[in-house]
Amino acid sequence: MGREEDVIEAGGDVERDFQQDEKPDFSGGAEEVVGMQELDPALDRKMHLVNNALDQIGWTNYHLKLFFLNGFGYGVDALQLSLQGIIAVQAVLEFQPSYDKGLTIALYMGMLIGALFWGFFADIIGRKIAFNISLFICSVFTIAAGAAPNWVGLGVLIAVAAFGAGGNLILDTAVFLEYLPSNKQWLLSLLPAWFGVGCTIAGLVAWGFMPNFSCSDASDCTRANNNGWRYLMYTMGAFIGVLAVARVTVIRLQETPKFLVGQGRDEEVVDNLQGIAKRYNRPCNLTLAQLEACGTVNSAHSTNRFSVGEFMVHLRSLFLTKKMGFTTMLLWLSWTSIGLAYPLFNVFLPYYLASRGVQFGVTSSFETWRNYALVQVCGIFGPVLGAFMCNWRPLGRKYTMVIGALITMAFFFAYSQVKSQTENIAYSCVISFTLEIYYGVLYGYTAESLLSAHRGTANGIAVAFCRLGGTFSSVVATYADPSTTGPVFVCAALYGGLALFAVLFPFEPYGKRAA
Template sequence: MSAIDHEKVLDDAGVETEKIADDRSDQMLLEKAELEGIKPIFLAKVKVLNEAIAECGLGRYQWELFFSAGFGWFADNIWLQAIAIVMPAIANQHNFPDYTSNIRMATFGLYCGLIAGATFWGMTCDVIGRRLAWNATLFLSGIFGIATGAAPNFVTLCALLACIGFGVGGNLPVDGALFLEFLPGKHQYLLTLLSLWWAIGQVVGSLIAWVFLAKYSCDTTLVGKLVLQDGSLYQCDNSNNNGWRYTYYTLGSMMVFLGILRIFIFPMDESPKFLLSIGRDQEAVDVIHRIAKKNGANCTLTIQTLRDAAAPYADPNANPEQDITQTKFSTWGLIRNSLDEVSGENIKGLFATPRLAYSSGLIIFIYGALGLAYPLFNAFLGSYLSSREADTGNTGIDATYSAYTYQAVCGVGGSLLAAVMVQWSRTGRKFSMALFTIMSGVFLFALTQAKTSIQVNALVSIASFWENAFYGVLYGYAPEIFPTPRRGTGDAFCAAANRITGLFAPIIAVYSNAGKTPNGPVLASAAIFVFTGLTMLGLPIETVGVTAL
């Protein structure tokens, strides 16, 4: 009798049909657990939890989380852009390095902090939960941002920028992972839309810096030439060059304010999937019911539902006095266990199967490549625009910062396009991301041939559009391919690779001969974008239409 005939006979039997279907479902779950390198019990529970989140629907809870998670993405880009925008003004400060020497190493200090922050917050959020990082990162960046405005010398400035980086470095890996874990599967495209906040951060940073630098910057044409009333020569100091300081004061205060909003206006629950991963099932159920209540939905999830789903995969040799579908740790046990995971288990889990190893390795490489390409151009965009605007005869601070603002605004459109295309099955995540990245490189190549101010502004703006589009997809794609127990660790590896390679951008800008010309870093950035876009097509996982574990 063929397999088809056997299925037909069983269909007529009714009860046996259900048993065969259950057996197949169990086998599929076991195969998927093996493929993903995670425990079947956890996968069975997550399947039930995903169904419960879908039952709660997309409502007020997720939209509030969209705003509060957006604060972190907003903060990440606003600090990256702040150093790029105000660096020329900082270089004018008396006794600070000038722009042709080591002032760009301030970016190096920021990236050192970003590496430490991305690694620390990304890994520990798989250990102690998402909430601590969620509540701490904005406050840390805000407090040290305010302190940066008062930096008395260049060494202190670099140290404080590193502290900002440590705080803000956790925003992208933690906030994206947490937001994803509250989303119904069919609405995961909102994680890509979250990059809209990243683009808005660039716009706001540009406008704030423009206001203060235009009004409170020194006149560099008078330095060393104008004799003041006390007989000293005119120089850029705290009496006439505080625009960059006021910018940092303002941005730091803004981060503290957003941190307060997170805690008191948009308080969040711990991720229910994280709670499942450490055996706190009842708390996960309670969170789901709070989501349902805020969304005005009905939810049928109970602790027994989770136990029933996990029971077929439990260890029959477990202590009968314990719940064999659940594992609980003491506080010290969690810490000790998590340290073991950080050192080996979670990391090995990212490479547990050939498919996972290839997928994890390639996405980490992509993050690293883009981590170098993006700051090679964008971290020094203020100075690049100043140089190119001067070459085209359009001088003055307003010309530079208006161009900067134009390209920042265009980035918002890129984020919107990304959110639309990732849901279109004909393009999906991989193709959209590859297309956007390649187009970024193409328009940067074209930028090196621009002859007029209009051409420069137009090409910079179009390149910014595509850059924000590919970053929107990338930062949504990576959390989707990592399952919950290793999502923070996987995101941490990606973010750390992104920041580590970003360290080389200021080194290249300072010590490379190509970095001494405006177009040198742009050409290098463009080439990396095109190459990386092509490698994205080799990613083995397409996540469109698939609910994240």
């Protein structure tokens, strides 16, 4: 970093390219969300050139495939969350444990460890390996969980399956974003629509199994008359296995060009981007000479990739400037809050619907699971609206999150006044829709406001805070009975705080390019 003059002299052609490309012809402008000019000028210039190349290539069928394949990861993450909430009631009746919220803790601890492990792993080894194997781990242990002989065994298998699924949200955002042209970065906020797809699939399959193969009384609940939740786990585990196979057969993923830049593997960066351009008959003027003329990247890694020092390099990257440090703290607060609020509604939704249904004279398990499926379908469309809103200049990412959080807060408060089964379903559907507006854009904002070389670790830590909040949700639900409105009021207050955090975010990624 101390030889900037030499770099500029060696890279005169690149400097002229920078001057010519200050206002290139693409939607969104040439400025990066987070600049590294003063911290690592070589990395900043190389990232600028890679972004120019991605914009020149534009949107292709390769990106469309990535949207679906990365979406599978989002869907599986949500599916795991839903499965735990769905099977918990029946598993408790069968095993009669001393602490009936144990599965929630097991799930979130597995996802917490998975987020940290896969995030750090992705920054050291790369996105490709983790992307290809995480769903296989999730598939195997989801199927195994269906055969669990006792409560402890079920909790352990759920935790390992969650460990596999837990890295997907980190990997999927990184892989997709680091290939996107800048005028399509808003699609990162559309990706969470797959959350709703995953929840809906779990709900529909549960609707088929749970009413017909479940016991209703703890005094007479055995494996013989309570196999519905096991059938559900077998089916969903096999389904995840199919998605895992699709990931390695539909597309042969190469390491993302922005990860390769941080690794100093300039030749692979050029080969990767030129290969895509050639395959889809698109222009790409990036050359190896241009990247090499920018100098050597100094800030991305330590001398020993497998060390505490390497982790500290990635951790310190979150606080390189006051602005970045403030963003990091707000992201951690936001993810912890949403991690507490989201499961209080989504994971414990079967409890809400069942208890409210009883109040309003609905005792059929068939109707309960039908209603659950309806609520999950509505969640698909929240990120769709959020993605279009955040790509509108007056709102951008920040104020789309503010609107989504405030509307969700209002409907949570209104939900406490429900007086009929129709209102019960209507409000649940609306909340499922509005909370996904906020949640979807938060995922996109987090990835866009992080540096590529440290994106996996930074995103992993943020999502780990989300999982920690999810673990606490089981404690809140224990003392605030999920069959009452207590957790609903907690959710409403948390969404009010999330709106405030969104206002305070210093970066606005709209119209800028991810670093």
